[in-house]
Amino acid sequence: MTGAETTLRARNPIDVSLYLVLDPELCGGEAGMVATAQAAAAAGATVVQLRAPQWKKGQWLRCAQALQTVLHPLGVPLIINDHADVALAVDAAGVHVGQSDLPVAAVRALLGPHKIVGLSTNNLDNVAALLTPEVAACIDYIGVGPVYPTTTKLDASPVIAPAEMQAMFAACPMPAVAIGGIKTGRVAPLLAAGANGVAVISAICGQPDVTQATHTLLAEIKAARAERSDN
Template sequence: MSRNPIDLSLYLVLDPDLCGGMAGMVETAKIAAENGVTVVQLRAPNWKKRQWLECAQQLKAVLTPLNIPLIINDHADIALAVDADGVHVGQSDLPVAVVRDLLGPNKIVGLSTNNLGNVHELLTPEIAACIDYIGVGPVYPTSTKKDASPVIAAAEMAAMFASTGSLPAVAIGGISSGKVAPLIAAGADGVAVISAICGQPDIARATRNLLTEINLKKGS
């Protein structure tokens, strides 16, 4: 299965509470995309499917002209309904092989991992052939995901990044301005953020600051 390239440098995961609802999520995504975010994920665990659909349609409308991919968390049916660019799943969601079969070969599929043993277990050739990137986290304490796994120790995190082979990996969990450099140094291809952008008083500036940190470390 051919992999689909994705720039994970600055990956925004939207939060309906921090953004102030659907309209705030769409506006946040638009401003962030205009200022350097490279991918946007719709995540709203407490929403009904109709809300997911409506928000995904609006996000698709603002992100497509900017060439920023829209990833749907967990719900492959929503991704199919709006022709989103891909789906991200956790270990208790649909198996990645099923998601790949549903989406076909040309969509992006991401998978969450939270410890080194987990990476070795999940990244068999069969599973690795179905996914385009992995998420590694939480790398710092986080309050935006109530069921988050324990924070990954620095040494284990670096070992996880080193174990992904040719698969790109994005760090997630509690990442804010000033915390990016150690993650890129450890081997992350990018960082996924929530509260570092969602709910910030100046979304454009927050986005640009994060991107500057990423580019400085990648260029060092």
């Protein structure tokens, strides 16, 4: 993919309203991850990401195939964390990478123009780097976080201060999803600050009733958006 082709690429649409990141330990392994993803997607989750940093590649592939089987009929995109080869092998919707992973331009070159590419950002400088046309054209959405303290990502960056978080959302040229320590009761301030959606892990993974947990989060998102539109 040439620089000109990348610059002209239309951004792939993605609804990041309620973005579920699967956790193998909280979900109880592969079968639990698939069951959790299916229940959450059926209840209204808009994106599911497979993230399992301790797994071997064969496990990634097997679980991704199972996730595609249950998510595709529901129209919910599957995003693979880091591993573009796994995403290509199962025809997943896209890939999400961090600041120290494969550069987004390389991911875009591997996936082509029609797959979704997401990037984690941790500070305003990260967002400023997206403002060049060549980089911005490679990315369809960003993750902003951690916005609260989190225990599900041991190597997480420091929590972003509220003022910087709001500035990041304001500066971002593409949809932005807040992530990190988000539970019920913590959604409204994030959407008020400018987030397009929230990414959750423990607020759904490992919950005794995944369907109800998903409905509760969606109700908070709907209420927060209504509040924002009224102001």
